[in-house]
Amino acid sequence: MDRDKLAVLAISESGFIFDPVTGHSYTANSTGLRILELLKDGKDMEGVKSAMADEYEAGEDELSVDINDFIENLKKYFLL
Amino acid sequence: MKITVAVSGINTIDNPGPGAGICRALKESGMDVRTIGLAYDALEPGIYLDQIIDKSYIMPYPSGSRESFIDRIKDIHSRECIDVIISALDAELPIYMDIEPVLKDMGIKMLIPTKEMFRLRDKLRLKELAEKIGVKAPEYLSCTSLTDLHEAAKKLGFPLMVKGPFYEAYKANSIGEAEGYFTKIAVAWGYPIIAQKFIQGDEYDVIGCGDGNGNDMGVFAIRKMTITKLGKVWNAVSVRNEKLISATKKVVKGLSWRGGFEFEVLLEDKTQDIYVLEINPRFPAWVYFPAGCGINLPARMVQLLTGQEYDTHSDYKSGKLMIRHTNELVKDISDFEQVSTFGESAEKGE
Structure with a gap:
């Protein structure tokens, strides 16, 4: 994971994400925003999953799929 | 000390010139500046922008005689x-490069590229320039006939960018579409038409100013968010892309660039590689945007030319948004009469 890229992203409480290097902006929902916060805090995949499991009523498998999906999207947009 | 600065390109139309933005930047710089607009038509909107342009004069076209151009400036x-x-304005730069020594003798200073610098940034020499500054150039072929276009399309494939001079x-x-665009552009702008390999990515611009000794006087980068049909940036956001800034500084150093410029590039989606598209040898129409963000390049240029101290930093915030808009002015027909009859606007308050 390229955490340098993540570190420079401007992420607002509303889920608005601005990439100051490319000038692109994105919107994440509250779940996506929470994943981004956890990644920015230095959590790895397992750490994100574990924190999310405590906070959301969802099974580990379901969480894994959704988190992976979101992370793949971040990579696709060069945000990670 | 009051400084009088004459500025061209005050045509704030759908294909806007940079002049009004330059004058606005100068007026907001804190310097005591009198701005003079140099127009080519009595309906150039800048003539009527009293709050930023103090007085305007109609100039003879730069394609006419050198003598009449000099005589008008003398007047x-x-x-x-x-x-x-x-x-x-691109079209008048060759004559200014030619008469700069004459103007210097008159006590008028300019910071413009030399003929050699102007030649090196030509659209048809981009590959050479790209190699010099360590970036890429999209593959392209220059076409002056439909036969050339067919050959280019065979070599470069589709999609294909068809660009005017x-x-x-x-x-x-498709080749059908390419032929249509080729003819349309040739009728409007003439030859050569450039057939360029399509690169999937986003367009970025960097504005800067070089002092002629290889030093930059500040740079400012944007991502184009909205582009008009003529390819002009309409909305933009400021970005801090160090690769891009570094490439721009290499342009200034490599060419010992003298004057304002706009470095147009494309960042490829897949690789984030920089492809140079063009270097415009003057400030772009969005010159006020960086001035509004603390990088006032027209003011720095005037300060350099008039022997004052000037900033060279490029400290600005990313995420600043430029929103261009259209507006209407209500003037009297006598204002138009004054310009069209006497070739100059009335003094403010007259």
């Missing part, structure tokens, strides 16, 4: 005591 100079001219660029997905 204006005799009344205005011009300290600096900022040329903001000055303005307009279209993405063609």
Whole structure:
């Protein structure tokens, strides 16, 4: 994971994400925003999953799929 | 000390010139500046922007005689005591490069590229320039006939960018489309037409100013968010892309660039590699945007030319948004009469 890229992203409480290097902006929902916060805090995949499991009523498998999906999207947009 | 600066390109139309932005940046710089607009038509909107342009004069076309162009500047100079001219139009740059020594003798200073610098940034020499500054250039072929276009399409494939010598660029997905765009551009702008390999990515611009000794006087980068049909940026956001800034500084150093410029590039989606598209040898129409963000390049240029201290930093915030808009002015027909009859606007308050 390229955490340098993540570190420079401007992420607002509303889920608005601005990439100051490319000038692109994105919107994440509250779940996506929470994943981004956890990644920015230095959590790895397992750490994100574990924190999310405590906070959301969802099974580990379901969480894994959704988190992976979101992370793949971040990579696709060069945000990670 | 009051400084008088004459500025061209005050045509704030759908294909806007940079002049009005330059004048606005100068007026907001804190310097005591009198701005003179140099127009080519009595309906150039800048003539009527009283709050940023103090007085305007109609100039003879730069394609006409050199003597009449110089005579008109002499005439204006005799009344205005011009300290600096900022040329903001591609078409007049060759004549200004030619007469700069004459203007210097008159006490008028300019910061413009030399003929050699101008030649090196030509659209048809991009590959050479790209190699010099360590970036890429999209593969392209220069076409002066439909036969050339067919050959280019065979070599470069589709989609294919079909670009005019000055303005307009279209993405063609088939030879039929490419021929249509080729003809349309040739009728409007003439030859050569450039057939360029399509690169998937986003367009970015960097504005800067070089002092002529390889030093930059500040740079400012944007991502184009909205582009007009003529390829002009309409909305933009400031970005801090160090690769891009570094490439721009290499342009200034490598060419010992003298004057304002706009470095147009494309960042490829897949690789984030920088492809140089064009270097415009003057400030772009969005020159006020960086000034509004603390990088006032027209002011720095005037300060350099008039022997004052000037900033060279490029400290600005990313995420600043430029929103261009259209507006209407209500003037009297007598204002138009004054310009069209006497070749100059009335003094403010007259």
